[in-house]
Amino acid sequence: MNNGTFEYKMPQNVVFLTCGVDVMDDSLEGEVKAWDEKEHCFGLFIFRIEGSPGQNKVWCKLGNIISSFYETEDNDKIKISCTCIDSGGHFTDEVYKFCKEREHNNVYAVKGKTESRKTLISSVNTSNKANIKLFMINSDIAKELIFEKLKNGEMHFFNFYSNEYFLQLRGEKRIETSTVTRWRAIRAQRQALDYTVNNFVAYEIVKPKQRMVLK
Template sequence: EANTKTRGYHLSSLYSPNGWYSWRDAVADFLAAKDDPVLLKDWTNTVLGETWQEAGETVDHELLYQRREHYPAPVPWFVEVLTAGVDVQDDRVEFEVVGWGAGEESWSVDYVRLYGDLSRPVIWQILAEKLRQSYRRQDGVLMNLAQVCMDSGGHFTDEVYAFSRKLGIDWLIPVKGASQSGKAIATFPKTRNRKGVYLTLVGTDTAKELIYQRYRIQEPGAGYCHWPVKDCFDEDYFKQATAEEKIRKYKHGVAHFEWDAKKRRNEALDCRVYALTAVRILQQHRGLDLEQLALNRPVPETYEEELETPAPSLENRPRRISRSSYLNG
């Protein structure tokens, strides 16, 4: 019978007896391996007797938090369309509203957390009202959400499907993450599933790779991410938005990469992934052309004066931009 009380130990080679492996040898091997991750992994395992911890690729949340800016209106001038990404947890839903301009430059507009019992209708009614809310753009136009993507991979899949059918299967799209390298950000189905909704698979690895690349863009323009100075975009939001690290892992001796939150909360990142998925659905299946929209609505020559111009009165306010303009082509 095997002895189940046997203890295992690991011991650094730096404690080797009789000097058969000296500190000089260890230092020399380290210097030879320090610039090669594979050699350094082997050195850490064999010489130090420690488990190799791969350094993750991430973004400093404080740098993003510090570059928040004061918007001249709830939605800045350059936003052509609004989308939302909704994350579903056991006791709450969270969603981010993101505005998109030419080159997929993005402006975060709002972040909402709603707590409640998702098995009961009250929280769904409140969520529906929030998602139908309009946001005023700098030129006075009231903008609705053009597309919403909502996580359906948790414990409330049937509720999310029913919510999609209630609010509009073309407008609120249930999504499910598919962690697979190189998979398209949005794989929109040709037909509805047996529950009557357009369940869309999300290439989460691809989306996170793109989002993190855009976090690193330093100058406004294509791909740049803007956030407003607003209570909902607090430090906790940015910690969640950058919670995951791109980790090199090994399987059967072959290196591959995985995104790992290391048990940190990452709802804000998931919401950003789904908001990005929503704009891709608009582009690929609804005919949205951000560049053309930007050309059709050029920046005023006196943009500085535009910043100081008060919004039009309610009587003279321009018509709303609604989802129907995209869904009906």
């Protein structure tokens, strides 16, 4: 995969880039997406940084990816506007530390929370040991948005994206009953879905800025 140097130029109507990261026990996995003014998203590249997230070198590599410039078709160079990193696993302290040092660059910790509210971002609080902004997210709402965009052809990918990626992206199934709607895992490996959720949260955070840009 990519080490932070992106070989493919993205469409020139891109407004923002986002990055979503899933924290595994043996790696960081994520994806950089581009978004246009119609809220279509374009998968630019996925990455896997090998090594325990307890190691500083793993986070240094992620820092290089999210601080790099990426080139559009008309040769403009833009940076990632917002990065969201899962903080609900075994490396919460490491996630908090990384985000605290980069919060001024819109690098945020997120954590899934199942609740009845119909908003993607349930709440934002700083009541944590690092006093950082922690975004509590409704993962079910994010999955609804992802599958709706897939259905409507509003998510786009380069042809080097693998079948494994799309199997992971569709690694959960929506189950409806008379009283509740829930998502059930149909694959063990679903990292692509998890970091896509975080990309959608990142876009939700910067979306108000997009509206200002387009005025």
